[in-house]
Amino acid sequence: MPTAIENAGAEPSRDRRAETRSRISAVDRAFGVPWDADNPVGLAAVLAADEAGATVPEALKRYDGLGLNADFVPRELGGTLDGFDATGAVFRPVFRRDARLATIGGLSSLIVATVAWTAGTPAQRRRVARALLAGDRLAIACHHLEHANIFFEEEFRATRDGSGFRLSGRKPAISNLDRAALVLAYASVDDDGSDGSDGGDGSGGGDGSGPAARPDDPHGQGSHSLFLIDRTELDDDWHRRLSGGFAVSIRQHLVGMELDDCPVPAEALVGRWGEGMTVGAAAYPLINATIASMLVGLGDTALRCTMRFFLDLGPGGPKRLKGRQIRSSLAGSFVDLLVSDCLALAGTRSPHLLPDECDVLTAAAKYLVPKLLSESMHHQSAILGGAFHTGDPHYAVLRKHLRDLESTSFGHVGSAVCQTAMVPYLPLLAADPLARTAQPLPELFRPDLPVPDIDPERLARFGGADRLWGLLDRAVAGGEFAASNVHGAPADGALRETLDQQARRFAAEAEELLARAATLGDLPEGPAGDARAFPLTERYALMLAAACCLGVWQEADGGFLAEPDWLVLAFDRILRRIGRPGPAVPAEAQDRVLAELERRYAERAGFDLYEAELAG
Structure with missing residues (x-):
């Protein structure tokens, strides 16, 4: 049967992941090595400008020289927009260095542009496209x-x-x-x-x-x-x-x-x-998911900053990653980045592939990704100790990124808006067996495959489905947690036992969450007026994150992402956040995740799903 991609007339042979990796690398190189004190747009310059409430002028010039505005403009209007999954990833190098630069250059333009594409007249769309392509x-x-x-x-x-x-x-x-x-x-x-x-x-x-x-x-x-x-x-x-x-x-x-x-x-x-409120809400799925994807860049720099402390710059010179707390924190932060990107990937691809159903998933991505990144950065600040509070730009950038994460994700108000979008769906999920068994398209987890153009007429404001729940439900019931990815090593021994126990905990969580969600509509105010609703949305978003990790692992075509080690750690982190901690993760799984983290750090590769080559 033809896939959604083939029905859209795209060429499945294109490797968009490779194309996106290449573009990420090009943008990152244009801004140079962030840690280089002589780099006019490096972290030292960014932090100095930040103290004055400014942006480095040369950084804005380089941003404009890259023509990144074109990534917000559909191809039929002269731009290079090739899917919001690619747009979000390509902007990560900008966020890696300075969220203020990313906001000035892209964030507000993204919001205005998506409203124009989803609700504007042809004349308004052309006007917005002209402005963006002119560098405005x-x-x-x-x-x-x-x-x-x-x-x-x-x-x-x-x-x-x-x-x-x-x-x-x-x-x-x-x-x-x-x-x-x-x-x-x-x-x-x-x-x-x-x-x-x-x-x-x-x-x-x-x-x-x-x-x-x-x-x-x-x-x-x-x-x-x-x-x-x-x-x-x-x-x-x-x-x-x-x-x-x-x-x-x-x-x-x-x-x-x-x-x-x-x-x-x-x-x-x-x-x-x-x-106006309804028109603006129609663009929320695109805005929510793309911002969540961009923010992953902040997490990359934060983790790289911590790795530099332990491997290059810390007291006493370079050292190995020793100590249980240090190893656990770094492995956890790396996995949190991967979990965030799995959710962001599915979120940014869903408006293209499932426009009728994308609102819940994109709201979950926008809600959860900033929380995961913030928690991860706070854990890193703890193991950095006194270095976190110094004026050294190698560590001060972590403080800046923590502050900017709050403002660029719109803080508690942004979280509340996203939770409000999820709440009405929970009782529907509990009441509809079909909603709990529908399976997502595999293309949702495949950044290598093209996506159809956005269809504004189908783009959901409240689609009432997510499909990811069905993926998790099938995996739990069918024992797919312990099955191997066809391109990766089998999960056996302690790893398989851990996955089996994690599956049982996810099953228990699903049963309890659905039982509680079924009663949310009992009050006259409806689900949104129920004090139990918001805590349930967090648990629900974490379950969706687990499903996204499972989907990415199942569809990975080889390499680290096709192995079960990171998945076991991801499930462990998610279950602990839900409040259902499982058995201790096998030491060999954490060792392999840390080895991958060290390899990427040494090779200047991104810590996300794209693993692009970075300037530093």
Whole structure:
């Protein structure tokens, strides 16, 4: 039977993993050896600029010289977007060095661009593509959100004015505003838009064929509209730049904008009037998964920094990785990176392969990956001891990455939004036996295979499926945990026994999680109003992570990823987080994982699934 890839008309013979590895290496080389004190865009320069709340100008020049904006633009519009799995991975070298540079260069542009691709009119898509391919930045003026950071303080208001609109209000902080050609602005609205007014040329998101209303819109249907504003067309009589000072927590100078009854043309409206929150939510799967994938780069540098301490730079000179705590922490951090990338890989490929079902998986990726990376970095800070608190750029970068991880993943607010997206699915999963047995496409775990283009009409806001649960359920019931990958060594002896016991713990967790999820809809407020819901989403996300690891292992075509050692450690880490610790991992499994980590470190290879050659 033809696969989703073949039905999409792609060429299965292409090895996209090799292509992506090559591009990762090229981007990394362009920024030079990060540890080199003489590198003008190295870590020493990045940290010095960070103290001043700035970005290294030469780093921005190199970013622009690489033409990375094209990775956000579909091929039919002149770009090089070849799948969001590749885009996320290619941006990791930028995050490896400086999340601020990645945010200025790419993060806000990614958010605006994905909204344009999923809900914009053809004219809006062309305008966004032209701006990105010209090297311009894009900015987003967020809606107001309680208990969030300064970028969610206050919001614009929109009213109708004949065939167009007028915007008023102030945003004290808009990331990237001074560098942006276009601003995607949320604005609150007071009426219900019953006259059917929409923007654009009557096609795409503006003709009413955009995404349907999201039932869990926290602001209420019709509360906001979205506008794509060209800053060059704003008259000074109606707008002014706001300087908000310096935010110490994120080491950033704040810039905002105030609008005073500013006229905005009808074609600036993205989607239909009053459906801004729904339009924005339609792009969440792409945004969530791609950001999760990019963040893996922070984890790579953090672990490489710790490896440098023990093998190259620590007191007394180079040494072997000795001591149970040190060995366990480093092996665990390496495996956490692999778990994060397994989840990110499936998440970024799912909007292409399973657009009707991708919302739950992508929310799980965006929720869990930052948590795994943060926990891993904190463990590394503990074994670094006093070195973690020095001003040496070799270690200070770990502190910076920990801080930036919080801001780039939108902190607790980002976590809560992702958990809210998962909650409604849990009682459905518990009630539907078919949802628990459906099997994912093998292509979900194959970065070497091409993916179809994104279909905005099918892209889910709430698809009500994930398919990964079925993979885990089948593996537990059928004994596939202990079966070998066809390209790898068999799991035997102590390793096989460990996998068998881990499978039993996953089975017990699945049974308990489903039983609790079945009762979530009992309250009048529904699942989202149940205090038990959020803790269950974390356990559910961890189960999905286990399924992704299993899928990557099963589909690996040889090498380290086809061996069971890393999988046993990954399952052990996941079960401990769930609260169901299993038997001790066989020492030989940890030894082999550490040997792989040392090999990659010595060969300057990435610590993720791509294992690309890095500058340092």
